Amino acid sequence: MNPAxxxxxxxFSLKPSRGTSIFxxxxxxxxxxxxxxxxxxxxxxxxxxxxxxxxxLENVITAQTTEIVYAQIGSPTLPELLHLKYQxxxxxxxxxRQQFGDPIDNLISLLDHVADEDTWRRLLDEPYR
Amino acid sequence: MPLIDIADPHxxxxxxxxxxxxxxxxxxxxTKTGGGRYYVTQFLKRISKESLSGNIxxxxxxxxxxxxxxxxxxxxxxxxxxxxxxxxQNKYPAKRxxxxxxxYKDSSHLIGKFMPVLxxxxxxxxxxxxxxxxxxxxxxxxxxxxxxxxxxxxxRHYIYSVPILPTDAHFxxxxxxxxxxxxxxxxxxxxxxxxxxxxxxx
Numbered sequence: 001m002n003p004a005x006x007x008x009x010x011x012f013s014l015k016p017s018r019g020t021s022i023f024x025x026x027x028x029x030x031x032x033x034x035x036x037x038x039x040x041x042x043x044x045x046x047x048x049x050x051x052x053x054x055x056x057l058e059n060v061i062t063a064q065t066t067e068i069v070y071a072q073i074g075s076p077t078l079p080e081l082l083h084l085k086y087q088x089x090x091x092x093x094x095x096x097r098q099q100f101g102d103p104i105d106n107l108i109s110l111l112d113h114v115a116d117e118d119t120w121r122r123l124l125d126e127p128y129r
Numbered sequence: 130m131p132l133i134d135i136a137d138p139h140x141x142x143x144x145x146x147x148x149x150x151x152x153x154x155x156x157x158x159x160t161k162t163g164g165g166r167y168y169v170t171q172f173l174k175r176i177s178k179e180s181l182s183g184n185i186x187x188x189x190x191x192x193x194x195x196x197x198x199x200x201x202x203x204x205x206x207x208x209x210x211x212x213x214x215x216x217x218q219n220k221y222p223a224k225r226x227x228x229x230x231x232x233y234k235d236s237s238h239l240i241g242k243f244m245p246v247l248x249x250x251x252x253x254x255x256x257x258x259x260x261x262x263x264x265x266x267x268x269x270x271x272x273x274x275x276x277x278x279x280x281x282x283x284x285r286h287y288i289y290s291v292p293i294l295p296t297d298a299h300f301x302x303x304x305x306x307x308x309x310x311x312x313x314x315x316x317x318x319x320x321x322x323x324x325x326x327x328x329x330x331x
Contacts, residue, residue: 082188085266086183086260090181090258092255093255094181096252096253096256097256100256102174103254103257104156104174106256107250107253108156108166110246110249111157112158114157114246115207115208117157117159119207119208120154122207123200123203123204123207124200
């Protein structure tokens with residue numbers, strides 16, 4: 001048996017009680033566990049490496065990582081891609097806020113620090129390239 | 130309804146919004162009370178909150194980051210110029226005016242001094258959260274490549290039809306490829322786009 005196929009079947013066999021949603025009609029797997037998201041897009045034409053799938057599977061089972069593991073096997077649709085990127089951005093945003101507070105207030109402070117009002121106004125009035 | 134006033138704290142937000150550099154850089158230094166900086170601050174805080182709740186997806190193409198990074202570096206160099214002006218005037222006596230660009234050409238290594246600012250800026254955008262759109266996100270499937278016009282073709286279309294400069298036309302072409310019709314910008318050049326939702330200060 002192809003090792004990749006074997007690992008893929010292991011992913012499909014995860015119990016729904018672990019937060020696994022399976023959409024066999026789309027031949028896709030969507031695995032949310034807490035804050036962790038793992039997407040696998042199986043395809044007949046492009047197979048993942050055994051290492052990629054084993055890593056993904058390990059992360060599903062142990063949920064040890066705060067990173068999103070994205071095994072790109074075939075291409076996601078644009079909405080799927082944006083959703084995936086949003087999920088990752090959300091985790092990063094929450095971590096930023098826990099560490100540094102409100103990003104908008106911080107943006108104001110940072111741009112204040114870069115230059116004074118006159119300098120900003122003068123340079124922003126110039127056309128961009 | 131092409132123009133939507135972001136000064137209205139109850140204006141209806143889209144499901145997906147793409148931001149241009151003018152909105153992000155509006156939070157620069159200002160002694161004015163009220164005005165653009167105040168409204169943009171409130172708007173960004175609102176979409177930040179809604180994004181965290183999953184009610185809106187806020188996107189920013191790399192080309193927007195390009196513009197922001199450029200402006201920050203340019204401004205930082207300009208700020209640094211005060212300590213280098215006399216030296217540069219002595220070095221280039223034929224130049225009537227010494228600008229930030231002269232300092233950059235003379236001392237490009239100073240960029241290293243400004244990198245922490247760019248890193249902080251990027252981290253702040255991540256904290257909003259903004260989703261960065263990379264070039265590979267626009268590639269799409271084989272079907273898209275076969276049936277859709279190229280970004281370059283659409284960029285030329287917008288340059289002519291709006292009319293608008295290439296950087297802004299590219300921004301529109303990217304938004305179009307992403308199927309996003311809502312833009313947040315303070316650039317009045319976008320106001321002529323009747324079929325788009327333009328979130329701006331009216």
